Amino acid sequence: MKVLVTGGAGFIGSHLVDALMERGYNVRVLDDLSAGSLDNIKRWLEHEGFEFIEGDMRKREIVEKAVEGVDAVFHLAANPEVRIGSQSPELLYETNVLITYNLLNAMRGSSVRYLIFTSSSTVYGDAKIIPTPEDYGPLEPISVYGGAKLAAEALISGYAHTFGFRALIFRLANIIGERSNHGVIYDFINKLRRNPEELEILGDGTQRKSYLHVSDTVDGMLHIFEHFGKEGKTYDAYNLGNNDWITVREIAEIVSEEMKLTPVFRFTGGVDGGRGWKGDVKFMRLSIEKAKKTGWKPKLNSYEAVRRTVKELLSHR
Numbered sequence: 001m002k003v004l005v006t007g008g009a010g011f012i013g014s015h016l017v018d019a020l021m022e023r024g025y026n027v028r029v030l031d032d033l034s035a036g037s038l039d040n041i042k043r044w045l046e047h048e049g050f051e052f053i054e055g056d057m058r059k060r061e062i063v064e065k066a067v068e069g070v071d072a073v074f075h076l077a078a079n080p081e082v083r084i085g086s087q088s089p090e091l092l093y094e095t096n097v098l099i100t101y102n103l104l105n106a107m108r109g110s111s112v113r114y115l116i117f118t119s120s121s122t123v124y125g126d127a128k129i130i131p132t133p134e135d136y137g138p139l140e141p142i143s144v145y146g147g148a149k150l151a152a153e154a155l156i157s158g159y160a161h162t163f164g165f166r167a168l169i170f171r172l173a174n175i176i177g178e179r180s181n182h183g184v185i186y187d188f189i190n191k192l193r194r195n196p197e198e199l200e201i202l203g204d205g206t207q208r209k210s211y212l213h214v215s216d217t218v219d220g221m222l223h224i225f226e227h228f229g230k231e232g233k234t235y236d237a238y239n240l241g242n243n244d245w246i247t248v249r250e251i252a253e254i255v256s257e258e259m260k261l262t263p264v265f266r267f268t269g270g271v272d273g274g275r276g277w278k279g280d281v282k283f284m285r286l287s288i289e290k291a292k293k294t295g296w297k298p299k300l301n302s303y304e305a306v307r308r309t310v311k312e313l314l315s316h317r
């Protein structure tokens, strides 16, 4: 099977590429290298069965070229920064909705039979039911990012039903691990490298979310893709996250411990009752019962995933 991975040089994308190549797929990556890097995929660049296209998906011709001869598209290209929503809504629209629209149009009449999309827990907003199941509603995202992901999901559903391909949506919890170059763990490590005496924590530190290691994420995506292929549905959505959750304060403690530091924690207080920024969901834990019924389960819990990620990020610089 020939697959296209958009965002395949990025954090989650490059781990997915590793797993697909190891399983013998033919893989083409489309990435504009804005957040991703060739370094993440360098082991495959000269490999037979691997192809890299550098390009910006806002340009339709590039997307049209990238889907040629492909059976399945894993669409991971996106700007993942929830926090930029209040300053740059247009950028989040373009890099989440517009590029998805361009992809869907390019897929019309193409060889693509499957679209796999990485959506986000942020589509649920401040969910009143925790753990939050896939059929929770009404969906009321509280960030532009979450709104853009939900808009992309809705377009995918409409196009899948209209144009005869099958679509699988993953609503991801906070994904962490080697090669991540943004997010709370990355930020804390960098802040402590600059000043080992004090750690600034955005918000009040009680934000509590579920964290999933990227290795478990990729395992889940490929396992459920296989299951979805056999099931015959046109469209389906799965949460991928963890059974437990962890607070930002606990993450700060683990990072400090692994760096062998005892900084003073300075909480900024944040906005809207201790959130890190406008649109930061304070409490997030997804129900993963549907994914578990397919036979997948996370190997690392949130605490283990955080500790593993801190070690991985520290060992690389």
Ligand SMILES: O=c1ccn([C@@H]2O[C@H](COP(=O)(O)OP(=O)(O)O[C@H]3O[C@H](CO)[C@H](O)[C@H](O)[C@H]3O)[C@@H](O)[C@H]2O)c(=O)[nH]1
Residues within 6 Å of the ligand: 079, 080, 081, 082, 083, 119, 120, 121, 122, 172, 173, 174, 175, 182, 183, 184, 185, 187, 188, 200, 201, 202, 203, 207, 209, 248, 275, 276, 277, 280, 281, 282, 284
């Ligand atoms: O310096 C920092 C950075 C973050 N935080 C806090 O840490 C938590 C996690 O923030 P991240 O930036 O790591 O991640 P987000 O929860 O904003 O979003 C992540 O998870 C989402 C899904 O749950 C999306 O998929 C998104 O792309 C991905 O970045 C937030 O509550 C935030 O307030 C701090 O206290 N200090």
